[in-house]
Structure formats: C-alpha cells, structure tokens
Amino acid sequence: MPQRLTEPGILTALRLSLETATIATGVCLVLGVPLAWMLARVEFPARRFVRALVTVPLVLPPVVGGVALLLVFGRRGLVGEWLDSAFGVTLPFTTAGVVVAEAFVAMPFLVIAVEGALRGSDARYEEAAATLGAGRWTTFRRVTLPLIAPGVAAGAVLCWARALGEFGATITFAGNFPGRTQTMPLAVYLALEQDVDAAIVLSLLLLVVSVVILAALRDKWVAA
Amino acid sequence: MSLDARIVVRRAGFTLDLELSAAPGEVVALLGPNGAGKTTALRALAGLVGMADGHIALDGVRLDRTPPEHRRIGVVFQDYLLFPHLNALDNVAFGPRCRHVPRKQAREQAREWLDRVGLAEHVRKKPRQLSGGQAQRVALARALAAEPKLLLLDEPLAALDARTRLDTRAQLRGHLSSFPGATVLVTHDPLDALMLADRLIIVEDGRIVQIGDAATITAQPRTDYVARLVGLNLYRGHADGTDVALTSDFSIVTATPQQGDVFVAFRPSAVALYPTRPDGSPRNTWPARVTMVSRHGDALRIELDGPIAVAADVTPAAAVQLDLAPGREVWAGLKATETTTYPAG
Structure with missing residues (x-):
C-alpha cells in the first residue's frame, strides 16, 4: 500500500486535483461574487431567469454539463471556434478545460451561499456608507464584502470541495490524460477497471486529504 | 450653506x-x-x-x-x-x-x-x-x-x-x-x-x-x-368680540376680542372644578362629567365630558374633597383671562 501512494502518477493526479480545484474556486469567486451581488441587490427584469440559470448545474447531470461545455467551448463550438481563431486558445482536453469544467459545476454553491449572505446582511449599512461619500465600489469593498465575509468563505469552501470531487463534466470536456487532465476522481475510476485495491487506496487518500483541508478551513473561517 | x-x-x-x-x-x-x-x-x-x-x-x-x-x-x-x-x-x-x-x-x-x-x-x-x-x-x-x-x-x-x-x-x-x-x-x-x-x-x-x-x-x-404635545386644551371656534362660539350651543368668554375663525387655548390647570354651580368669579362655567382620572406630575389630570371635552389639573387634596371618580357630575369654571385666542387659518 505505501508504495502505491508514492507511484508518480498518483501524486501527479493528486496535485493536479488540488491545483485545478483551487484555481476553479478562484474563478468562481471572481465571477460568482459580482453575480450574487447583482442577484441580491439590483432589480432587473431577467433576474428570476438568471437565478434559475445559475442553479442549472446543480440539477444537470455533470456529463450533460460536459457536453454543453463541448458545444460552447469545443473546437467547433459557439465560443470555442472564435477563441481558437482569435487567440489560438483551445479549452477541451487541456488543464484549463479541467478548470472550466470544475468551475461550471461548482459555481452554484458559491453564488447561492454569497447571495444568501447578501440578503441576510443589512443593506442600510450601504446607505450609511453612501451618505459618507462612498461610491458603489468603495461601499462594496469596504462595507459589504467585510460584512458577508463568513458567507463568502463558506461558499468558497463548498465550491472548492465540489470542484475537487468533479468527475462527469471533467471527463467529458477535458478527457483523461495523465498529468494534464487526469484528476484524482478520474484516476480512481481508471484504477477501478484494472486494480480494485489501488482504487480503494486512491479513494481513501482523496477522502483523507479532503477532510483534513475542509476541517482546517472550516475552523479558520466558518467557526463563528 | x-x-x-x-x-x-x-x-x-x-x-x-x-x-x-x-x-x-x-x-x-x-x-x-x-x-x-x-x-x-x-x-x-x-x-x-x-x-x-x-x-x-x-x-x-x-x-x-x-x-x-x-x-x-x-x-x-x-x-x-x-x-x-x-x-x-x-x-x-x-x-x-x-x-x-x-x-x-x-x-x-x-x-x-x-x-x-x-x-x-x-x-x-x-x-x-x-x-x-x-x-x-x-x-x-x-x-x-x-x-x-x-x-x-x-x-x-x-x-x-x-x-x-x-x-x-x-x-x-x-x-x-x-x-x-x-x-x-x-x-x-x-x-x-x-x-x-x-x-x-x-x-x-x-x-x-x-x-x-x-x-x-x-x-x-x-x-x-x-x-x-405641549399640554394645552385647544378648541376651534368662531369669535365675535370676546364671545367665541365653540359649538352651535356653547360659547365661552375670552380676554382678547377677535373676529372670525379663531383658536382658543388654555392650560388644564386653569380649569377649576366645583361640586355645584359656582356663582361670582369665573366668567365661564359649564356642567361636566368625569371620564378619566390619571396622575400628571404632582397633580391629577381629570378628563371631562360635557359641552366640550376638556382636561383639568387639580391637586390630590381637591380631588379627594370633590370625590372625583369617573361618572361624577361636577361644574367646570374658567376665567376669561386664562385663555389665549388667536386667528385660525
């Protein structure tokens, strides 16, 4: 068992998993927090529709999500073709593709948590900030964000955990290339077909790493 | 600014x-x-x-x-x-x-x-x-x-x-x-x-x-x-000289002559209460019935019903003497000089 853990392929998969999940969480924060703010604070006609759209990845089977990503970001996809011709960027079957797939599936967890935190926070603090001369961005950065920080942190942890365990969308959109797109869940699935013991070891490893990191983060951020 | x-x-x-x-x-x-x-x-x-x-x-x-x-x-x-x-x-x-x-x-x-x-x-x-x-x-x-x-x-x-x-x-x-x-x-x-x-x-x-x-x-x-808010009795009426009609059949005499629509104000402490109709001093008297008695600082605030609803402040001693309780019939008296009259509208 110990030598299985030190096999180079396994550590590579573990590192790839941790890295892509972390980057995907970053992407979700950058896109998801402003989106949640819009949903919670700005009245616009399509709000209900956008809110429904945000939660779609929760109910969609991840494999279907992967297919949708291929249709949009694939070489012949709506955006993918343009990305390829304009920037020479192709997402499918690359590490960046793994990040996109994970972010797509994990985003709702962050948006829902942050939107809830925003709705629960008193918007009158933002009014007070405005009367003191703070514009929207200053108010958001210095008042709103600190007030909802616990909610954002909790959302980010959930988002990271979901990204770490992502399987369906990843294998559909990014494939299963060791070192490039083979994350731990994919490695477990592959191992299961050849060597059940190895699959169990990998599963346990992923479980332990996840629990340790989640426990550490929860204590630090979500303690109160 | x-x-x-x-x-x-x-x-x-x-x-x-x-x-x-x-x-x-x-x-x-x-x-x-x-x-x-x-x-x-x-x-x-x-x-x-x-x-x-x-x-x-x-x-x-x-x-x-x-x-x-x-x-x-x-x-x-x-x-x-x-x-x-x-x-x-x-x-x-x-x-x-x-x-x-x-x-x-x-x-x-x-x-x-x-x-x-x-x-x-x-x-x-x-x-x-x-x-x-x-x-x-x-x-x-x-x-x-x-x-x-x-x-x-x-x-x-x-x-x-x-x-x-x-x-x-x-x-x-x-x-x-x-x-x-x-x-x-x-x-x-x-x-x-x-x-x-x-x-x-x-x-x-x-x-x-x-x-x-x-x-x-x-x-x-x-x-x-x-x-x-300021603790005054206030009425709106129609003045003809020092006579102010507060309702169709009740008017009081005030100190300053006015004409037309006016407000009449007076303090609750300016209203005196008597067991029977007083004769002599006050210019204005009317029969009234006590509706409520409450504490108001050192005095008792008596709410009265009658031709006009009015609040009167009396000392606890006077209240005991007059046996003031809800339902009691008394006479109210008000000196003309205790009223303030000023134009309305």
Missing part, C-alpha cells in the same frame, strides 16, 4: 409633501407622530429614496438628481448604523477616506473628532463594545468628520435610556451649535425638539401643519396633536 427644498414622495395611500428651508447654523426640527413621514423626508434629502416631485437645493445648487455619495449631506441614523467590522476610529475615518485623504491623516482627523465628542479612550473599540450614548456620539463624529454641508439627525436620542438621554441631549446641543451648516432633526419627542431646535416644523400625515419657534408653538398650538 442654506437648505431650500420641497420634498414630494408618493407611496400607496400616502403622499408626503413638505417645503423645508434652513439657514446656515440653524437647527430645524421636524416634529410629528409616528408615520407622519418625517423619516421619509430625511431619506429623500439624503438621496436614499426617490422623489416624485420637488427640488433640493443647498446654497442654490440643485441636488435632487445627485447620488447620495456626492451630496455632502451627513446623516446620523436612528440606530446609528456604525460599521460593525470597524472600530470607532475607522468608522469616523471612513468619510475622510472616501474623500481620498491618506489613511494616516484620515485617522488623525478621526481621532480629533472622537476627542471632541469625549471618546478619546474608546478609539479602538468595536461598535458592539460601546454603550448606547457612546455609539450615538461616534455616529455624530462620523457624520461630522465627512464635512457635510447639511446634517440630518433621525431620532438621535430615541434609542437611549432616560438618564443617558439627558446628558447626550445637552452635549448634542453643544455640537450642533458649533456646526456651521444647517441641521434638520427628526423627532417625535417634543422635549428634544424644543431643546435642540431653533425652529419647529410640525408634520402630520405627510403635511406641514405648523411652523414656528418653541415659544409660539407652545403658546399657540394649531392642531390637537400639538396641543396634546
């Missing part, structure tokens, strides 16, 4: 329509019952609710389309709304920081403001560690540190207990008198308004019912609400 405004806000079943002006250094109080629209008027001035009509001008500059962050109007909210994640110092430094004062300098200014309101030792405390009176003073310092042209105070003392209220009111009066801009204060407490404001604007149901300084308002109320 003078204010000139007409505030019109429409809500379902409610219209607020107030004209408001304040000279530099002047403190104007909006006084009225709950739900009269005072706070809405304040929020409209600050730009936190939209106006259906009207205008807001500070020093002749129109502000009604300006977003709140560019109005330079400071607000002390009823529950202060101190930012819970910042300490007292950073709460007060928030305004200067928004005007791009460097952090160190902003904190220096904030420290001076906190010193001025007597909280120099509490700069590091978070809002939840401050007492009500301290939080109120931090909120005032925070609003003033942003160097507003107009200061708005929404029920500044309502959240405080009686003892703190007394001290804070006196301090607030001092700070307001040294503030160079105009101040608009909203309150439902007549004592706050009388103590803090140079001019009172009485608001009922979204409209102004009376404007004046403390002396005028307390001597010559124009609505039942104001009369009750």
Whole structure:
C-alpha cells in the first residue's frame, strides 16, 4: 500500500486535483461574487431567469454539463471556434478545460451561499456608507464584502470541495490524460477497471486529504 | 450653506409633501407622530429614496438628481448604523477616506473628532463594545468628520435610556451649535425638539401643519396633536368680540376680542372644578362629567365630558374633597383671562 501512494502518477493526479480545484474556486469567486451581488441587490427584469440559470448545474447531470461545455467551448463550438481563431486558445482536453469544467459545476454553491449572505446582511449599512461619500465600489469593498465575509468563505469552501470531487463534466470536456487532465476522481475510476485495491487506496487518500483541508478551513473561517 | 427644498414622495395611500428651508447654523426640527413621514423626508434629502416631485437645493445648487455619495449631506441614523467590522476610529475615518485623504491623516482627523465628542479612550473599540450614548456620539463624529454641508439627525436620542438621554441631549446641543451648516432633526419627542431646535416644523400625515419657534408653538398650538404635545386644551371656534362660539350651543368668554375663525387655548390647570354651580368669579362655567382620572406630575389630570371635552389639573387634596371618580357630575369654571385666542387659518 505505501508504495502505491508514492507511484508518480498518483501524486501527479493528486496535485493536479488540488491545483485545478483551487484555481476553479478562484474563478468562481471572481465571477460568482459580482453575480450574487447583482442577484441580491439590483432589480432587473431577467433576474428570476438568471437565478434559475445559475442553479442549472446543480440539477444537470455533470456529463450533460460536459457536453454543453463541448458545444460552447469545443473546437467547433459557439465560443470555442472564435477563441481558437482569435487567440489560438483551445479549452477541451487541456488543464484549463479541467478548470472550466470544475468551475461550471461548482459555481452554484458559491453564488447561492454569497447571495444568501447578501440578503441576510443589512443593506442600510450601504446607505450609511453612501451618505459618507462612498461610491458603489468603495461601499462594496469596504462595507459589504467585510460584512458577508463568513458567507463568502463558506461558499468558497463548498465550491472548492465540489470542484475537487468533479468527475462527469471533467471527463467529458477535458478527457483523461495523465498529468494534464487526469484528476484524482478520474484516476480512481481508471484504477477501478484494472486494480480494485489501488482504487480503494486512491479513494481513501482523496477522502483523507479532503477532510483534513475542509476541517482546517472550516475552523479558520466558518467557526463563528 | 442654506437648505431650500420641497420634498414630494408618493407611496400607496400616502403622499408626503413638505417645503423645508434652513439657514446656515440653524437647527430645524421636524416634529410629528409616528408615520407622519418625517423619516421619509430625511431619506429623500439624503438621496436614499426617490422623489416624485420637488427640488433640493443647498446654497442654490440643485441636488435632487445627485447620488447620495456626492451630496455632502451627513446623516446620523436612528440606530446609528456604525460599521460593525470597524472600530470607532475607522468608522469616523471612513468619510475622510472616501474623500481620498491618506489613511494616516484620515485617522488623525478621526481621532480629533472622537476627542471632541469625549471618546478619546474608546478609539479602538468595536461598535458592539460601546454603550448606547457612546455609539450615538461616534455616529455624530462620523457624520461630522465627512464635512457635510447639511446634517440630518433621525431620532438621535430615541434609542437611549432616560438618564443617558439627558446628558447626550445637552452635549448634542453643544455640537450642533458649533456646526456651521444647517441641521434638520427628526423627532417625535417634543422635549428634544424644543431643546435642540431653533425652529419647529410640525408634520402630520405627510403635511406641514405648523411652523414656528418653541415659544409660539407652545403658546399657540394649531392642531390637537400639538396641543396634546405641549399640554394645552385647544378648541376651534368662531369669535365675535370676546364671545367665541365653540359649538352651535356653547360659547365661552375670552380676554382678547377677535373676529372670525379663531383658536382658543388654555392650560388644564386653569380649569377649576366645583361640586355645584359656582356663582361670582369665573366668567365661564359649564356642567361636566368625569371620564378619566390619571396622575400628571404632582397633580391629577381629570378628563371631562360635557359641552366640550376638556382636561383639568387639580391637586390630590381637591380631588379627594370633590370625590372625583369617573361618572361624577361636577361644574367646570374658567376665567376669561386664562385663555389665549388667536386667528385660525
């Protein structure tokens, strides 16, 4: 068992998993927090529709999500073709593709948590900030964000955990290339077909790493 | 830094329509019952609710389309709304920081403001560690540190207990008198308004019912609400000389001759009660029935029914002598010289 853990392929998969999940969480924060703010604070006609759209990845089977990503970001996809011709960027079957797939599936967890935190926070603090001369961005950065920080942190942890365990969308959109797109869940699935013991070891490893990191983060951020 | 405004806000079943002006250094109080629209008027001035009509001008500059962050109007909210994640110092430094004062300098200014309101030792405390009176003073310092042209105070003392209220009111009066801009204060407490404001604007149901300084308002109320606030009996009637008809078949004699529609006001303590019809002295007497007896300071406040509803203050001794209890029939007497008569409308 110990030598299985030190096999180079396994550590590579573990590192790839941790890295892509972390980057995907970053992407979700950058896109998801402003989106949640819009949903919670700005009245616009399509709000209900956008809110429904945000939660779609929760109910969609991840494999279907992967297919949708291929249709949009694939070489012949709506955006993918343009990305390829304009920037020479192709997402499918690359590490960046793994990040996109994970972010797509994990985003709702962050948006829902942050939107809830925003709705629960008193918007009158933002009014007070405005009367003191703070514009929207200053108010958001210095008042709103600190007030909802616990909610954002909790959302980010959930988002990271979901990204770490992502399987369906990843294998559909990014494939299963060791070192490039083979994350731990994919490695477990592959191992299961050849060597059940190895699959169990990998599963346990992923479980332990996840629990340790989640426990550490929860204590630090979500303690109160 | 003078204010000139007409505030019109429409809500379902409610219209607020107030004209408001304040000279530099002047403190104007909006006084009225709950739900009269005072706070809405304040929020409209600050730009936190939209106006259906009207205008807001500070020093002749129109502000009604300006977003709140560019109005330079400071607000002390009823529950202060101190930012819970910042300490007292950073709460007060928030305004200067928004005007791009460097952090160190902003904190220096904030420290001076906190010193001025007597909280120099509490700069590091978070809002939840401050007492009500301290939080109120931090909120005032925070609003003033942003160097507003107009200061708005929404029920500044309502959240405080009686003892703190007394001290804070006196301090607030001092700070307001040294503030160079105009101040608009909203309150439902007549004592706050009388103590803090140079001019009172009485608001009922979204409209102004009376404007004046403390002396005028307390001597010559124009609505039942104001009369009750200042503790006077108030009636509207039609005067012909010193005879004022209050109802179709009841009139009283007053001291100053007037013509036309008038208000007649008198103190509850000016009403004397007798067991039988008095003869001689008072010019006005009428039979009345006691409806309620309650304590009022050292005296007893007797509510009476009869040709007019009236409140009378009597000493406890007199009440015992007259055996005053609800249902008791008495005679009320009022000297003409105890009444004030002034034109209505």
